[in-house]
Amino acid sequence: MKFDKLAIHGGRPAVTDTLKRSLKPWPQPCPRTAERLKQVYLSGKWSFNGACEQEFCRKFADYCGARHGVFMVNGTVTLESALHALGVKAGDEVIVPGNTWIATAMAAAYLGAKPVFVDVEPDTLCLDPAQVRRAITRKTKAVIPVHLFGSMADMDRLMKISRETGIPLVEDCAHAQGGFWNGKGLGTIGSIGSFSFQQSKTLASGEGGICLTQDDELADKLFRIKHIGYGAGQKQGEAATGPSSGLICHNYRGLEFNALILTESLKRLKAQTAQRDANARYFAELIQDVPGITVQARGRRADMQGYYNFVMLLDPRALKKGNSIKEIREALAAEGMPCGRGYGPVYRHLLWNLPASAYRIHSRAVVEDSTDNRMLTLMHTWLLAGKPMMKAMAGAVGKVMKAYAK
Numbered sequence: 001m002k003f004d005k006l007a008i009h010g011g012r013p014a015v016t017d018t019l020k021r022s023l024k025p026w027p028q029p030c031p032r033t034a035e036r037l038k039q040v041y042l043s044g045k046w047s048f049n050g051a052c053e054q055e056f057c058r059k060f061a062d063y064c065g066a067r068h069g070v071f072m073v074n075g076t077v078t079l080e081s082a083l084h085a086l087g088v089k090a091g092d093e094v095i096v097p098g099n100t101w102i103a104t105a106m107a108a109a110y111l112g113a114k115p116v117f118v119d120v121e122p123d124t125l126c127l128d129p130a131q132v133r134r135a136i137t138r139k140t141k142a143v144i145p146v147h148l149f150g151s152m153a154d155m156d157r158l159m160k161i162s163r164e165t166g167i168p169l170v171e172d173c174a175h176a177q178g179g180f181w182n183g184k185g186l187g188t189i190g191s192i193g194s195f196s197f198q199q200s201k202t203l204a205s206g207e208g209g210i211c212l213t214q215d216d217e218l219a220d221k222l223f224r225i226k227h228i229g230y231g232a233g234q235k236q237g238e239a240a241t242g243p244s245s246g247l248i249c250h251n252y253r254g255l256e257f258n259a260l261i262l263t264e265s266l267k268r269l270k271a272q273t274a275q276r277d278a279n280a281r282y283f284a285e286l287i288q289d290v291p292g293i294t295v296q297a298r299g300r301r302a303d304m305q306g307y308y309n310f311v312m313l314l315d316p317r318a319l320k321k322g323n324s325i326k327e328i329r330e331a332l333a334a335e336g337m338p339c340g341r342g343y344g345p346v347y348r349h350l351l352w353n354l355p356a357s358a359y360r361i362h363s364r365a366v367v368e369d370s371t372d373n374r375m376l377t378l379m380h381t382w383l384l385a386g387k388p389m390m391k392a393m394a395g396a397v398g399k400v401m402k403a404y405a406k
């Protein structure tokens with residue numbers, strides 16, 4: 001059959017150029033936002049907790065169900081500030097998953113604390129609560145579950161550990177905008193939720209980040225940490241009260257332009273998340289019987305999942321002798337569906353340069369097993385296409401695995 005011939009061998013690609021033209025670029029520019037940006041520019045009010053920042057913080061916190069939102073310049077300093085507000089300091093330990101962007105672990109290192117890498121669950125690829133329990137020492141002062149690629153760490157079991165030990169959770173929601181766990185917005189379940197709005201994210205402003213919290217005292221600390229000590233509501237040059245003694249504060253302020261872009265984009269988040277979620281389920285269903293391929297599980301109690309990436313896991317043992325993920329990647333790319341790699345273990349990343357004494361690896365079997373030799377990732381923009389695209393993508397995966405699997 002002509003269609004079965006792999007594109008890499010001269011066959012017709014499963015994802016045609018016509019279909020690919022339906023993929024929208026990301027981030028999505030919008031004329032109304034451009035017009036409003038011009039007005040902010042002309043107003044000369046570009047920073048310092050202006051009207052756009054206040055509006056976005058209120059609207060995003062409401063959307064997720066949090067009492068407070070504190071806007072910052074990116075999703076790296078939000079993590080650092082979250083740990084800082086919780087009192088993490090030099091000599092403490094912070095538990096993080098081994099498979100995340102390095103920022104999650106660097107947040108602890110910035111404060112002189114030691115990131116402790118803990119293994120993940122094989123289905124969701126998010127922090128394994130059983131391993132977290134084993135990794136806790138008397139130095140553990142925080143745990144950062146990452147809702148990896150939009151899937152969800154098991155917040156029920158992690159919160160149980162947190163309640164029993166008094167160790168707070170900082171949810172890293174950089175990949176999970178718009179996700180809801182059993183009726184609660186991600187980022188509102190632990191003590192603080194940290195989000196990134198870097199430009200590839202599903203809610204994006206080039207750079208940007210926010211911390212959500214339900215706690216008034218933590219909100220005040222977060223605000224002061226990012227605003228060189230000023231409290232919320234205080235005008236530049238008119239600090240009525242200062243930060244508590246010893247709380248080192250920074251300039252981590254975000255810009256009005258970014259906050260405005262986010263408020264405008266937030267209007268589309270619900271519909272886009274629903275579309276990604278529905279498409280992800282449909283695509284997962286279409287490829288469920290393809291040999292050698294499983295998909296990253298949805299959050300166990302996800303009502304709505306905010307897919308940053310759709311992740312397929314290849315079982316290398318299912319491949320014919322002599323084939324590896326390299327051949328699968330090349331064949332999928334030829335079919336019009338290039339797949340990314342996901343995150344390898346943080347402690348082996350080229351940009352990770354901390355000496356071995358500055359971190360600890362507690363457990364890593366699943367992290368090691370589910371990286372370069374297994375992970376095929378697709379950006380969230382694919383999930384904003386229509387059903388014909390999902391069918392074509394499934395056709396590509398089926399066709400390639402039919403040729404390469406035993």
Ligand SMILES: Cc1ncc(COP(=O)(O)O)c(C=O)c1O
Pocket residue numbers: 074075076077100101103104146172174175196197198207208209
């Ligand atoms: C899981 C995770 N945490 C934190 C960050 C840091 O966010 P930012 O790039 O906004 O500093 C990222 C960025 O991609 C991330 O993927």
